[in-house]
Amino acid sequence: MTTVTAEPYWQNIFQRLLGELDGRNSPDWHADEASLDPAIYLDDERFAREQAQLFRRFPLCLGPADQLREPGSVMARDICGVPVLMTRTRENTVKVLLNVCRHRGARLVVEEGEPCRRQSLVCPYHGWAYRLDGSLAGVPRAEAFPTLDRHLTGLRELPSAVRHGMIWAMLDPAAALPDMASFLDGVDGDLAAAGLGSHRFYRQSTSRRATNWKLIVEAFLEIYHVTRLHSGTIGPFFADSVSVSDPLGPHIRFLAARDRTRDIRDLPPERWTLSEHGTLVHYVFPNTIIIHHPDYLSHLGLFPIGPGETLFVHSMLTPSLPRDDKAEAHWARSFDLIDRGVFAGEDLPICEQIQRGLASGANDRLIVGRLEQNLKRFHASLDQALG
Ligand code: FES
Ligand SMILES: [Fe+2]
Incomplete structure (x- = not known):
């Protein structure tokens, strides 16, 4: 089991998360509602600009x-x-x-x-x-x-x-790779503190999904849906709609409260852990999601094929290679729950349904509320790079 202590690196964000449990203290609660134009998920011209200005110009995590x-x-x-x-x-x-x-x-x-x-x-x-x-x-x-x-x-x-x-x-052989520590901005320190580099590759699933890549990113940037869409799987492990977020350059850090987050009130900060007391998610610009589950990590690579088609690659990373059959069975169950049960069974079908729904013309705008402010941050990062 990963034991990542909160002290001192994560203490501040956990304290803010506790503040959210006690009341609605985040600046997100004072934000304006916003809306998104469905065309950004459907339009061929937008897709071509993303290919040229995002996917050929910035480092991608493969x-x-x-x-x-x-x-x-x-x-x-x-x-x-x-x-x-x-x-x-x-x-x-x-x-x-x-x-x-x-x-x-x-x-x-x-x-x-x-x-x-x-x-x-x-x-x-x-x-x-x-x-x-x-x-x-x-x-x-x-x-x-x-x-x-x-x-x-x-x-x-x-x-x-x-x-x-x-x-x-970089997908363009003529492009220069930026210094990765600088590119990753505040995510670099987070990933070091979370020990990503010492994790081992366990298993991967790859599938082509009939949805725009941005809809998949968005599904991992808000807590609002977790106790609802995932009520039969991981939802019961989470508090309802409590999270804190930080933009880190063009990237985002997002910490969601779990059912056990309240326990940290009775614990010294050095015992606040990512493995028990919160679920951390990183969005790494432009197309990567890293989820810090209680005892393993998921890396999601979202590679557009067309406006309505995405290659979804999920890699599971574990703190060590399975040492025996019991450990192998444990990781296999975890992979099955998250990859087949949650991602393929719940999140991705919704994204595919949304893509079809948007193509129908039913919605002239998509509505973004105060619990979904990371969608605004995500699109602001994209808009800045797209010019
Ligand atoms: S194309 Fe490869 S050897 Fe001819
Ligand atoms: Fe989800």
């Missing part, structure tokens, strides 16, 4: 580096239309490459979303071979290419880094 556990691991995934190949080289370095042969463009690794082991990357079309760092290792009938410079003909690499155990990359 998932846990620990999923590529051993040197020689490779995994292909199409991210926002870009064929990406992640590898762990023999030198134990994570590389993010384009999964596109430099000869005539065939795909090197065809299996998608499944880590596999490779000595080298051999193109199925004419057999050009690449090392896992992307360098060109061999060309059959090389005499047919008398002027080919092998050193200049490696796979295109995407700028990337591993921070907090996660792979971050």
